[in-house]
Amino acid sequence: MSANDTGNYTLPEHGNYTWTPTCRLPSPSDFMYSMGFVSSPGCVASTGTLRAFMLFVDFPDAMVPEGENAQAVYDTMAPKAAEWYAQASYGTLNLNVTADTSAYYRMPKAVASYDWLGSTFRQDAYARDALDAFTASGARLPADVDVVYVVPTGRASPWMSRSQTLFDPITTRDGQKVKKTVTFGAADGDLSAMTMVHETGHTFCLPDYYSFDSYAGLYVGGFSVMAQTLATAPDYFSWDKYRLGWLRDEAVDCVLDAGSTTHVLTPLAVAGPAGSKKAVVVAASETQALVAEVRVAAGVDEALCAPGVVLTTVDTRTAGGSGPIRVVDATPGSGGCVGLFDDLMDGALALTLEGSKSLAWAPVSSYDVPGWGVRVTLVGVADQEYTIRIDRQESARTNSY
Template structure:
């Protein structure tokens, strides 16, 4: 009789549940491939999938060779090039190991036997922003000529000047194939370090520039505006010294560091729920991508103060838009500020841009008819509701 009573109590409840599911059935996730915006090959360093520019590998092993140079007018005073190698390594390699969840090994061989004297003075290279590709090529080929030894083909050639070479002011990446003057192939790309690394950025300058060799764009503005104009300090490809420098989940997905099952795709109108875990730790769902059209998407991810982002001054759900039609330096990724006018934190308005459970918990992207709401936090994970029309 007790069993029959229990059945009698459960049956109407089951009927109610069935009726509710019939009215509001759970929405299936869109095929994740629908959110893989295809790169526009006519847009330099397009932020979409499949961009082709003989990019260095982003999974497995990225091989590099490092040489050290000085100049007659700005000669080395370091006791050994080992001092400069140790400035970059192993810190930069460890950074990639952590950022990629172990998917990428940066393997750098370095000739630390001596500094190789460049054939021209440091000042004569006219090393300023706007350096032409031909000027850059000349510098690289001068360094290879000064080195004068065989270099086995590698993915990236690193050219490191003495700290005394203040005339080599910044650290650009040469994006074309690297060859000696006789046409001998050396590498897919070359990073030529400058004084900015020693003065301001530390080993992270290697991670920023090596990001370019993997075909990541710059997220800071090229027009002379504030460095954090588009993204604040939320990604190393924007502000190298930002408080939360880990690569965006969007780029980690593009680089192969996140698998498809770690990304939810919303490509149709409706209401969906998603549980996201912090970007800084391996495992779990890392992003929701809301497809607006074939060239634009909205991304939600969780930022914490763990791992590479230990200096972050704000945590929670970070929202940003991605466009495959906007080139490097013009804002292909733009962070959406949950607290506009707050003044931000650690020197940038966007550094406190996150949605939180206890603060600003929702944001509507009006033009796109998308609303993102933070529902709750369970441990380090967040539940968000995406409503799109």
């Protein structure tokens, strides 16, 4: 089979067209953070060097206290976040964060007046005030900056209690345009490397995977930093890595037709040998896909308690906070890994308990995915190569988009 027959190379476009089956699902134009390919031009590039700048602010009624050190805050956040991205991206992304740690720049308004969690809060106004406070002093942002991180003094807690990423660009008073601005909350948990990793994910236009209406792990459990900054297995899903360019087409097997196919996957957490496969995508339509990947206790997923083949579903017409990606639980009702109380964390296909930290984990090797007409079977594991079989009842549908 040639490369062009795999389905990976059929590039989608916006607009009215008849969908040609492909595993690169297109992005609906009416979704700000779609799970499809062809992302918004406002997204920051996710490969190469991301040039970011960190500045610090305080407030007339919440001035930085003696002893609070901007350099120490930077050291807590930026180097570890950069290391995380280097590892998770297989070296394809370099998060280069410079900073002005010489001062906390004074905001023009009292911290409470920004109404951080209230109905009148305007993140763009807050971000613009921060940039104005910085540039009014005569300081200047680096010329080629893509992202600005605004870090408040800890004295701003509890008024500023959550971190957010501004989707729209900001222009400084001297005319410099910044694609994305991250405004951190003031609590200790917000001033962490993993919060920085999560918010930086939004600059690539990744959506939130936690539930806006229920508990955080409803849709993906303890997987993905885009669901929880303290996720047990915080690595990005293979679908994310594929969309971001960290995985190439050659690393993804695409299933478009009915029948039985066999695939050999290596763990997502490590780059693996040249030519290794990281995911199998089963495209159901232009908006939905089922994805298989291998998650083990390695790399940024070192705390994973139940290694195996993790199945996820993707829906490009489901918004962030409502489950655009969901982990399929192949062992429903198991109760999850001991001590985590999360039923999804031991939901992977596996053959034995070897390597698992869980005493309650009862693995299964084959699972019929409800509503998909697809059975996924883990055939064997040898030298970190997981052989799976996909049995599919019907082909991808060629609907009009």
